[in-house]
Amino acid sequence: MNDRIAITxxxxxxxAKEIAEAxxxxxxxxxxxxxxSERIQQEVVGQIESISAPINNRTQxxxxxxxxxxxxxxxxxxxVLWGNVSLIPGVRITDLVIPDSLLNTFKGPRFGxxxxxxxxxxxxxxxxxxxxxxxxxxxxxxxxMATTLASAGFDIIKDDHSLANQPWARWRERVEAVAIAxxxxxxxxxxxxxxxPSLNLPADQIFNAAQEAKSLGAGALLLLPGISGFDxxxxxxxxxxxxxxxxxxxxxxxxxxxxGEQGVAHPIVLGTLMRIAGADISIFPNFSGRxxxxxxxxxxxxxxxxxxxxxxKSMWVxxxxxxxxxxxxxxxxxYGSALALLIGGALSRGSLAENAKAMVEMVEINKKNx
Amino acid sequence: MNDRIAITxxxxxxxAKEIAEAxxxxxxxxxxxxxxSERIQQEVVGQIESISAPINNRTQxxxxxxxxxxxxxxxxxxxVLWGNVSLIPGVRITDLVIPDSLLNTFKGPRFGxxxxxxxxxxxxxxxxxxxxxxxxxxxxxxxxMATTLASAGFDIIKDDHSLANQPWARWRERVEAVAIAxxxxxxxxxxxxxxxPSLNLPADQIFNAAQEAKSLGAGALLLLPGISGFDxxxxxxxxxxxxxxxxxxxxxxxxxxxxGEQGVAHPIVLGTLMRIAGADISIFPNFSGRxxxxxxxxxxxxxxxxxxxxxxKSMWVxxxxxxxxxxxxxxxxxYGSALALLIGGALSRGSLAENAKAMVEMVEINKKNx
Numbered sequence: 001m002n003d004r005i006a007i008t009x010x011x012x013x014x015x016a017k018e019i020a021e022a023x024x025x026x027x028x029x030x031x032x033x034x035x036x037s038e039r040i041q042q043e044v045v046g047q048i049e050s051i052s053a054p055i056n057n058r059t060q061x062x063x064x065x066x067x068x069x070x071x072x073x074x075x076x077x078x079x080v081l082w083g084n085v086s087l088i089p090g091v092r093i094t095d096l097v098i099p100d101s102l103l104n105t106f107k108g109p110r111f112g113x114x115x116x117x118x119x120x121x122x123x124x125x126x127x128x129x130x131x132x133x134x135x136x137x138x139x140x141x142x143x144x145m146a147t148t149l150a151s152a153g154f155d156i157i158k159d160d161h162s163l164a165n166q167p168w169a170r171w172r173e174r175v176e177a178v179a180i181a182x183x184x185x186x187x188x189x190x191x192x193x194x195x196x197p198s199l200n201l202p203a204d205q206i207f208n209a210a211q212e213a214k215s216l217g218a219g220a221l222l223l224l225p226g227i228s229g230f231d232x233x234x235x236x237x238x239x240x241x242x243x244x245x246x247x248x249x250x251x252x253x254x255x256x257x258x259x260g261e262q263g264v265a266h267p268i269v270l271g272t273l274m275r276i277a278g279a280d281i282s283i284f285p286n287f288s289g290r291x292x293x294x295x296x297x298x299x300x301x302x303x304x305x306x307x308x309x310x311x312x313k314s315m316w317v318x319x320x321x322x323x324x325x326x327x328x329x330x331x332x333x334x335y336g337s338a339l340a341l342l343i344g345g346a347l348s349r350g351s352l353a354e355n356a357k358a359m360v361e362m363v364e365i366n367k368k369n370x
Numbered sequence: 371m372n373d374r375i376a377i378t379x380x381x382x383x384x385x386a387k388e389i390a391e392a393x394x395x396x397x398x399x400x401x402x403x404x405x406x407s408e409r410i411q412q413e414v415v416g417q418i419e420s421i422s423a424p425i426n427n428r429t430q431x432x433x434x435x436x437x438x439x440x441x442x443x444x445x446x447x448x449x450v451l452w453g454n455v456s457l458i459p460g461v462r463i464t465d466l467v468i469p470d471s472l473l474n475t476f477k478g479p480r481f482g483x484x485x486x487x488x489x490x491x492x493x494x495x496x497x498x499x500x501x502x503x504x505x506x507x508x509x510x511x512x513x514x515m516a517t518t519l520a521s522a523g524f525d526i527i528k529d530d531h532s533l534a535n536q537p538w539a540r541w542r543e544r545v546e547a548v549a550i551a552x553x554x555x556x557x558x559x560x561x562x563x564x565x566x567p568s569l570n571l572p573a574d575q576i577f578n579a580a581q582e583a584k585s586l587g588a589g590a591l592l593l594l595p596g597i598s599g600f601d602x603x604x605x606x607x608x609x610x611x612x613x614x615x616x617x618x619x620x621x622x623x624x625x626x627x628x629x630g631e632q633g634v635a636h637p638i639v640l641g642t643l644m645r646i647a648g649a650d651i652s653i654f655p656n657f658s659g660r661x662x663x664x665x666x667x668x669x670x671x672x673x674x675x676x677x678x679x680x681x682x683k684s685m686w687v688x689x690x691x692x693x694x695x696x697x698x699x700x701x702x703x704x705y706g707s708a709l710a711l712l713i714g715g716a717l718s719r720g721s722l723a724e725n726a727k728a729m730v731e732m733v734e735i736n737k738k739n740x
Contacts, residue, residue: 022660029504030532031715036504044506044538068537069505075570075597076534079621083531083597086624087661087691134399134406135439136414161453162400164446167438168414200445203598204605207574227445227453228573229599235574251449254456255625255633263625290392291457321457345401 004064006049006097007081012090012261016059019091020048024063026084044069060094067098072105074231074277082256082264093264096272103310107238109280111245112313113306113338116280119245120155120192125363126332126339127281127316129156129247130356132163132178133344139169143181145352150185150193152356156281157182158196158222160344161249165201172212179217194219196247199236200227210236210244220245223279226252230277237278247318247340248279258292266297271304275315281340286319286331295334306338318342325355328362374434376419376467377451382460382631386429389461390418394433396454414439430464437468442475444601444647452626452634463634466642473680477608479650481615482683483676483708486650489615490525490562495733496702496709497651497686499526499617500726502533502548503714509539513551515722520555520563522726526651527552528592529568530714531619541571542582549587564589566617569606570597580606580614590615593649596622600647607648617688617710618649628662636667641674645685651710656689656701665704676708688712695725698732 011019024046025033033041043066052060070077077098085091109115117123130149132142142163149157157178165171175197182195197213199206199221206228210221221244223233237246250270256263257270266284274282282305285291287298298319305315317335320342331339341363347355381389394416395403403411413436422430440447447468455461479485487493500519502512512533519527527548535541545567552565567583569576569591576598580591591614593603607616620640626633627640636654644652652675655661657668668689675685687705690712701709711733717725 026660028532029506030530031504032719035715035718036506040504040506044504069532071534071536073535073572075572075594076536078597079532079534079570079594082625083594083621084624084661084691086596086622087620087628087655087663088624089628089662134401134410134414136399136406136410160400162398162439162449164441164449165443166441166446200449202443202445202605203573203602204577204609224445224449224453226456227448227599227601229597229602231597232573232599232602235572239574250457251453252456254454254458255452255629258457258459258632259625259629262628285457290396291454292459293457321454345405348405349402 003067003099003101005067005070005080005099005102006062006064007093008095009061009063010058010092010094011061012058016054016061017051019088020051020061020063023085023091024048027080028065028069030084067102070102072102074106074234078230090262092262093268096268100310103312106234106276106312107278108275108312109278109315110237110243111280113316114313116245116316124337126337126341127155128153128360128363129158129318129340129342130154130347131158131160131344133160135160135162135166136168139173139177142169142174143177146178146181146195147185148353149356150182150191151189152353153189153191153360154193154356156194156196156220156247158247159198161198161200161222161224161251163198171201175213175218176216183217194245196220196222198222200224203228203232206232207236210242214242214244218244220247222247222249224249224251225277226250230273233279234277245280246278247281247283248274249283266293267300267304270301272309275305275309275312279315281316281318283318283320283342285321286323289320290322302335314338316340325359325362332366373437373469373471375437375440375450375469375472376432376434377463378465379431379433380428380462380464381431382428386424386431387421389458390421390431390433393455393461394418397450398435398439400454437472440472442472444476444604448600460632462632463638466638470680473682476604476646476682477648478645478682479648479685480607480613481650483686484683486615486686494707496707496711497525498523498730498733499528499688499710499712500524500717501528501530501712501714503530505530505532505536506538509543509547512539512544513547516548516551516565517555518723519726520552520561521559522723523559523561523730524563524726526564526566526590526617528566528617531568531570531592531594531621533568534570545583545588546586553587564615566590566592568592570594573598573602576602577606580612584612584614588614590617592617592619594619594621595647596620600643603649604647615650616648617651617653618644619653636663637670637674640671642679645675645679645682649685651686651688653688653690653712655691656693659690660692672705684708686710695729695732702736
């Protein structure tokens, strides 16, 4: 089965064998098995590779699929992975193995860890990133904030993921003003700070907006694949005429993750799929932040982001969500240096300029120790 | 709060007030509340409108948001509805009220119930629809199947949602051959059968593919908003140069639905959002089929599809997933006539031509009784 896709399903209850039989049909031909031709039964329907003994009322079943069911397109890979089976309660996907021959048809991260280390001349330190906030601020307030942050030496300043095209700061005006602010700060400081505007925009505008953002001076892009679709991110990441680093935000993806009973495991969604879809940096909630992820879940995402995955480049992780400067030493210890530190609102408590400078200094001073 | 968006959250546990305080900030400014200006605190942050007494360890909290947080764009509406809060365990959205002033900026279904009743000259009967299956069939096999089904007088014949661009039947060849088969059958029979190819295709091809499908002779389109994003469906539905009826499939949306503990209620996802995003027909798993929905959940979707929602047209429901002819009388009783009957694989048990004819006759004979 080396060239087959293998999916491990953790199935609740004592009907695991029957549910697995249903899944292998549902996720492929979606048609009565006995009515399919023998060729289709053997060639197209998934095959049960193994069924574990149940533990805690859950059974691990591995089903493999001929990679032709995917047709080498990411939307159909998602459909095979989690399309109709998402509607069956008590099923959680715990492992996904994609053969290299299929993986390598995707380009994955354009820059990845090595590419951004080179760009930022950061061979041994984490990236230093933050977000422009809060929604409701004017374009000039956000641009002023960007000036302060860029002057401090941040690597990437992204739009808050909540910034779309609201009346307080329309998308085009905001992108233009912030890009100018960052460019001017870079000219003074010599830094290479990149501004990453959010592309949480209508589907029929998102590709043009990526081009427009670039032409306005954006140096990176923020995508929300849970809203735009993973494949919109892939298409933008892989477009050579854009060619900018991509930060990916987990908005709306929580439903797949937070129920331990069902869904798709954290490393698959926020590691493997983000990486296949071209994210250079995968943002997710760090443990002990505002959200619910465990340390183990965060580490599993990191492993999926950075271990071998065909020829795809490895991806930065950005464990975030309510982080502050005092969490940096712990994050260094846990995640190592292929880490995009992302601290947002906490930098605004007191002097933004001083906090921003302190964050950059914490990384610079410790950079030999990452 | 008449012009505000109101979202009802069902929150698990005894910290509902604290979680609600977090949500109203998280889903708007995502920034420490006390650091925001007084204007932003009042204008941009969500406001708690009511908190119920807890029942069964769950508290219903209504939070309203200024509609400017959405900026009149569907991706940001989704982000406000379920973006970061999707990552908080134990929260389920049970109601969504959008003011008409925002609702009416969306066009909703282009045809809706009345439009397709007129097109199919079906003033008082359900629509008769089916799917081309199974994956693994050749283009000519699928076209032959379409000939049989169109000759029987079906209203809409869609691609199975699993058909993307696989080697057994590449997208363009399939669409062209099936469209020809349906056109020729219509020419002989006088029916107005429409073929709805699936647009489960790469994001950078989907808009062109919609145009191409139309030019090849497709009369309707199948969209998978859980994969392509709801807004891709909206954009295609609202494009006057396409102008075809849209069937929407719930692939990958199950994670939002199937856990009663968290997620977003069935009528919001498969009723309200599908309708806002321009679906003319919302396909979902009928109760007692292959999936898990209850009768009550199916009826709640139907209610959201067909009750008043600003100026948006009402939407057909297609309760499906393992249906057979013997379920039709029950479906008639439960759903009434604004129902798109969708029977797929079961029609292939025995003679497809005879089963297809029987299905059409069941509807025609009973059409006064729907």
